[in-house]
Amino acid sequence: MVVNSFSFLLFFIVVFIGYYLPVCKNHPRYQNIWLLLASYFFYAYADLRMIPLLLGSTVVFWLLGLWLHREMEKGHMEKASRITTLAVVLGIGVLLYFKYLNFFAESFASLLQSVGFHVSWSTLHIILPIGVSFFTFKLISYVIEIHREHITPSRDLTEFAAYIAFFPTILSGPIDRPNKFLPQMQSVHTLDYRLAADGCRQILWGMFTKMCIADNLAVITNQAWGGYDTLPSTMLVAAALLYPIQLYADFDGYSNMAIGVGKILGFQVTRNFNRPFLARNMAEFWRRWHISLTGWITDYVYMPLNIAFRNIGQWGIILAAIINLILIGLWHGANWTFGLFGLYHGLLFIPLVLSGTIGKNKKLKANDHGLPFLKDFRKMVATYLLVCLGLVVFRADNIGQAFGFLWAMVTNGVDGASIIDRYGILYILFGLLLLTIDWIQRQKEHALQLETFPMLRNQYLRFGLYLFIILMIITFTGKSQAFIYFQF
Amino acid sequence: MKQFLTTIAKFGVLLLIMCAIIEVALLFRPNIYAYKSQYMEEHYKEIKVLLLGSSHIEEAVKPQLVGEGTFNLAISARLRRFDVALAEMYVPKMDSLKALVMPVDYTNFFFERQYENPNTKSVAEDLSGTCRCMHMKYMGVRVDPLWYWPEILNSKLNFMQRFWNGRETLQECDSLGYVKLDIQKRPADWDMRAIPALIDSTKVIDQEQYDKAFNQFERVAKVTYEKGVRLVLVAPPVYKTYQQYINPVVLNDIHMFVAKLQAKYPNVEYHESLFAEGFEACDFQDASHLNDAGAEKYSRMLADIIYPHL
Numbered sequence: 001m002v003v004n005s006f007s008f009l010l011f012f013i014v015v016f017i018g019y020y021l022p023v024c025k026n027h028p029r030y031q032n033i034w035l036l037l038a039s040y041f042f043y044a045y046a047d048l049r050m051i052p053l054l055l056g057s058t059v060v061f062w063l064l065g066l067w068l069h070r071e072m073e074k075g076h077m078e079k080a081s082r083i084t085t086l087a088v089v090l091g092i093g094v095l096l097y098f099k100y101l102n103f104f105a106e107s108f109a110s111l112l113q114s115v116g117f118h119v120s121w122s123t124l125h126i127i128l129p130i131g132v133s134f135f136t137f138k139l140i141s142y143v144i145e146i147h148r149e150h151i152t153p154s155r156d157l158t159e160f161a162a163y164i165a166f167f168p169t170i171l172s173g174p175i176d177r178p179n180k181f182l183p184q185m186q187s188v189h190t191l192d193y194r195l196a197a198d199g200c201r202q203i204l205w206g207m208f209t210k211m212c213i214a215d216n217l218a219v220i221t222n223q224a225w226g227g228y229d230t231l232p233s234t235m236l237v238a239a240a241l242l243y244p245i246q247l248y249a250d251f252d253g254y255s256n257m258a259i260g261v262g263k264i265l266g267f268q269v270t271r272n273f274n275r276p277f278l279a280r281n282m283a284e285f286w287r288r289w290h291i292s293l294t295g296w297i298t299d300y301v302y303m304p305l306n307i308a309f310r311n312i313g314q315w316g317i318i319l320a321a322i323i324n325l326i327l328i329g330l331w332h333g334a335n336w337t338f339g340l341f342g343l344y345h346g347l348l349f350i351p352l353v354l355s356g357t358i359g360k361n362k363k364l365k366a367n368d369h370g371l372p373f374l375k376d377f378r379k380m381v382a383t384y385l386l387v388c389l390g391l392v393v394f395r396a397d398n399i400g401q402a403f404g405f406l407w408a409m410v411t412n413g414v415d416g417a418s419i420i421d422r423y424g425i426l427y428i429l430f431g432l433l434l435l436t437i438d439w440i441q442r443q444k445e446h447a448l449q450l451e452t453f454p455m456l457r458n459q460y461l462r463f464g465l466y467l468f469i470i471l472m473i474i475t476f477t478g479k480s481q482a483f484i485y486f487q488f
Numbered sequence: 489m490k491q492f493l494t495t496i497a498k499f500g501v502l503l504l505i506m507c508a509i510i511e512v513a514l515l516f517r518p519n520i521y522a523y524k525s526q527y528m529e530e531h532y533k534e535i536k537v538l539l540l541g542s543s544h545i546e547e548a549v550k551p552q553l554v555g556e557g558t559f560n561l562a563i564s565a566r567l568r569r570f571d572v573a574l575a576e577m578y579v580p581k582m583d584s585l586k587a588l589v590m591p592v593d594y595t596n597f598f599f600e601r602q603y604e605n606p607n608t609k610s611v612a613e614d615l616s617g618t619c620r621c622m623h624m625k626y627m628g629v630r631v632d633p634l635w636y637w638p639e640i641l642n643s644k645l646n647f648m649q650r651f652w653n654g655r656e657t658l659q660e661c662d663s664l665g666y667v668k669l670d671i672q673k674r675p676a677d678w679d680m681r682a683i684p685a686l687i688d689s690t691k692v693i694d695q696e697q698y699d700k701a702f703n704q705f706e707r708v709a710k711v712t713y714e715k716g717v718r719l720v721l722v723a724p725p726v727y728k729t730y731q732q733y734i735n736p737v738v739l740n741d742i743h744m745f746v747a748k749l750q751a752k753y754p755n756v757e758y759h760e761s762l763f764a765e766g767f768e769a770c771d772f773q774d775a776s777h778l779n780d781a782g783a784e785k786y787s788r789m790l791a792d793i794i795y796p797h798l
Contacts, residue, residue, distance in 0.1 A: 226676065227677060463498075466499065474510075474640055
């Protein structure tokens, strides 16, 4: 049941009615119970077999949180550290088992074979639980935040379980942090008209970017990666330039829909993207791209590493950044392509650290014509091209295909079949429109926050605009593609 | 809450009005279902050979090469139950009809024995919705008498693009119902497209599904038998990448299925061309669809089967 489906609409109407029923609306506990039931139903609909894993890990981490807090109150800090370590190991262990065990086993076996040892073991048939990377990170951060005394543990299992399984975000994030989200679960939610209306607009914009841009561009990029050995270089370069827009439209589209649904239920879900292609260097790009993941890894991995490596000066920062980005890469899945993608981005941080520009982030300003300054624009284009190159590796099925694609981009020549027809050109224009709107609305959370446009103060004019977007969606909706980040 | 619901209601009404306008406007745009239905209404008395089925027939048989009075009523992605409904609707009143051609499609024959594949499931649901909607609206086949299925809920139809595409593009087929596939538009990985799902031949055939399928063929066999018409069951050629997926156990089950039908209705013939010789890579658009060159060869082959006995 994907968020942009008819079945989700029906499901959400039922959830909405139950959530705001008079019996629920004055009792956060009742609302949380209802939310929990809805979330488990939603997750079971996606994969019933993984309910025990979700439930079991939720209960275990909730108990660990209580135990940790009790030991901290008693002043047993060493024991508290051990409990936190246990929780982190457990969380990482779940991820390693479900996501990486076969990958490491296969890699180890091929390594042994390459040095002359012949091993034969069969890999396990492990089913990857949908959303495991997202809810496991929530569980780990819960315990760490208790240990850091940023939060007190939740005494109410229902409330905690509803936070972990919160249905708009469980499958693909954003990864909400407990210090921001748990307090929201403890308060009564009455429908806030402005927030809910904004949520509806955000869902609409998410549907547009996902269904009209991402799903249509996917047709072009899938063909390019499927037949890169026979297609001309021009088509491959075009596909490489389009893939970042497709990925952004897909994942930002999903995030917008999730955040919008959250808003209708009265929650402020963490923002996941902040106009990433307006970034002027790689450090800024990562502050704007998949913010909830980058923020998580920065807080729990990069910062501690930075402290640990402080004795080696700038190279300590570089080392921490490289490890940080390799982990971000590998978080996406068990494939060397993701590791290489992370390493590539990590290496791009070296000049930033050495030149001292890693932390600088001047506010973007427009010139007299409302356009970006040329100096900024050049940097944005350069950053975009570097991102494109990295995503060629990210998109590939394996390292061989990644290098094959890059090689074909320069050696296949210009003659050959085109994968971009007249509709393809239209979809590319949609992609460019998305980037333009990103620039115009750069101060806003999403594209349809239009209160600064005086002509759209009339409700019916705004309705006209929304109907036009819906018309565009039903006109140009592409062949439905699974959300890319569901696989992670 | 009241303000929110009022706003949603106001917007919902406007949205419904917009959708209703699109839905009505679509009725006036040409499409392949409307064209074939209209042709049948105007020419059913003259048709001697009628072809039913899905894309494997629609794109594989050129009626003009099979013989005079042949019409290709097959439509891409059509489910068998709609073929049955059309046969029952038209055959009794087609006085010139000599042969009804219908496919025995390996891909979909023992659907329940295929390994579970959520993608296949969603495609099947999509096709089912499209078939139901278009057959009801344009071909008069009503499977849900009390329910209306709007076109705008069927994403596969690209319905809005029908407003600016030309009449020729919209009709899709030639005047006798044949849809031409151009080899120039063949994708790079064509030989791995449209291959059948893996079938678990050790799985026991679901008797309920089997009976349902048999009942569908039986209904067509009965209506043709009563009219003195040959029911020609065919399996068009497939490429070698498809052939390697064909499970001999399952194929044998299909042969037994057909033999059972033939035992009951002597007008039933079966002509299998899955492994037919003379079909090369250049004859295919993908692993199971012939292109224009392949359709020419197969149509002549079919003519040899059908026409001498007309």
